Amino acid sequence: VAIAVTRERREGETRCAITPETVKKLAALGATVTVEAGTGAGSSIPDAEYEAAGAVIARDAKSALAGADILLKVRGPTAQEISALKSGAVVAAMLDAYREKDTVEALAKSGTTAFAMEFVPRITRAQVMDVLSSQANLAGYRAVIEAAYAFGRGFPMMMTAAGTVAPAKVFVMGAGVAGLQAVATARRLGAVVTATDVRPASKEQVESLGAKFVAVEDEEFKAAETAAGYAKPMSAEYQAKQAELTASHIVKQDIVITTALIPGRPAPRLVTAAHVASMKPGSVLVDLAIDNGGNVEGAKPGEVVTTANGVQIVGWSNLPGRIAADASALYARNLTAFVGLMVKDGVLAVDLEDEILKASVVTNGGAVVHEGVKG
Numbered sequence: 001v002a003i004a005v006t007r008e009r010r011e012g013e014t015r016c017a018i019t020p021e022t023v024k025k026l027a028a029l030g031a032t033v034t035v036e037a038g039t040g041a042g043s044s045i046p047d048a049e050y051e052a053a054g055a056v057i058a059r060d061a062k063s064a065l066a067g068a069d070i071l072l073k074v075r076g077p078t079a080q081e082i083s084a085l086k087s088g089a090v091v092a093a094m095l096d097a098y099r100e101k102d103t104v105e106a107l108a109k110s111g112t113t114a115f116a117m118e119f120v121p122r123i124t125r126a127q128v129m130d131v132l133s134s135q136a137n138l139a140g141y142r143a144v145i146e147a148a149y150a151f152g153r154g155f156p157m158m159m160t161a162a163g164t165v166a167p168a169k170v171f172v173m174g175a176g177v178a179g180l181q182a183v184a185t186a187r188r189l190g191a192v193v194t195a196t197d198v199r200p201a202s203k204e205q206v207e208s209l210g211a212k213f214v215a216v217e218d219e220e221f222k223a224a225e226t227a228a229g230y231a232k233p234m235s236a237e238y239q240a241k242q243a244e245l246t247a248s249h250i251v252k253q254d255i256v257i258t259t260a261l262i263p264g265r266p267a268p269r270l271v272t273a274a275h276v277a278s279m280k281p282g283s284v285l286v287d288l289a290i291d292n293g294g295n296v297e298g299a300k301p302g303e304v305v306t307t308a309n310g311v312q313i314v315g316w317s318n319l320p321g322r323i324a325a326d327a328s329a330l331y332a333r334n335l336t337a338f339v340g341l342m343v344k345d346g347v348l349a350v351d352l353e354d355e356i357l358k359a360s361v362v363t364n365g366g367a368v369v370h371e372g373v374k375g
């Protein structure tokens with residue numbers, strides 16, 4: 001079976017879908033691996049390292065894709081890449097399939113069997129393939145680093161001969177995978193950390209990391225977690241109470257990091273312009289949900305906005321891409337485990353009855369087959 005990996009062509013995408021380590025793992029499955037020249041550049045992996053690991057380096061995407069059975073990518077392939085694939089080829093990438101309709105259509109038309117890695121179910125067997133977790137964890141870490149960089153003060157308490165530097169107060173909104181890593185990272189830097197979420201299960205997790213949990217803990221809160229472990233959209237009444245609590249807490253904070261998401265919906269608006277205006281000059285907000293519409297009013301994708309009262313709102317898109325070498329390493333391992341479901345002894349055999357493949361397949365046999373994406 002021939003596996004190809006091409007350069008990422010989306011603007012600002014620094015990650016890649018393969019590392020020298022996973023070239024070897026894929027070869028151990030009996031695959032031959034072709035990597036387009038320059039694929040690892042954004043992750044500091046020179047072509048020579050892929051070659052040394054056993055990959056063939058192709059001059060361009062077209063030659064990389066000639067004869068490929070499987071194409072691995074970070075983001076969805078371009079129209080040109082899709083047209084270079086043979087019918088029946090397998091594609092695995094973070095397709096962002098709910099939003100990237102054109103890519104999904106093109107993949108269907110070309111007869112490929114395309115898998116959206118973001119749809120891999122969060123069951124125990126699939127943990128090793130969980131790209132949402134591997135990338136969110138790094139995004140949560142990086143959000144704190146971005147906040148620390150933009151903040152004109154220190155994070156830890158420092159007692160010096162010239163006096164004491166007070167510790168930064170950090171508030172993390174949304175305590176899922178990204179939020180909990182943000183809590184842990186801010187704690188490691190010595191900040192005083194509080195966090196909030198609408199899922200009751202998150203309280204203990206926040207406290208176990210040494211942070212204080214702050215939330216409206218009413219009856220609705222006690223029932224806010226779905227069977228799948230995700231947040232439910234909250235009622236207008238709850239949101240009003242939440243906004244009130246946020247208002248009284250946020251005014252005392254130096255740093256606010258927001259990570260709140262609800263699967264398949266726009267991100268909830270947690271921080272209003274009035275909240276931001278109440279913060280001290282020099283305070284920093286980092287909106288991790290920016291690529292899903294944002295949690296913070298006034299945040300702009302790809303920008304750092306400075307408000308009239310001197311507060312910075314950091315809206316970097318693709319935070320995992322700002323820690324590309326690690327993000328690529330983890331993502332490539334996720335993908336390699338996923339490929340392991342389909343390749344045995346060098347032979348490609350896609351069993352769409354497999355629970356993981358069934359949940360993540362988006363196109364097959366010339367059509368869009370994923371119920372959520374179709375509707």
Ligand code: NAD
Nearest residue numbers: 122133174175176177178197198199229231259260261268
């Ligand atoms: P996510 O990215 O969908 O959302 C981030 C966080 O925002 C969640 O914790 C969510 O509850 C929170 N949120 C949503 N609306 C909010 C609001 N109005 N106010 C405050 N917070 C709000 O979540 P995630 O990081 O993917 O994690 C979701 C759950 O899945 C967690 O319980 C996590 O532990 C679990 N999980 C399980 C597995 C597994 O079993 N393999 C893997 C990863 C995550």
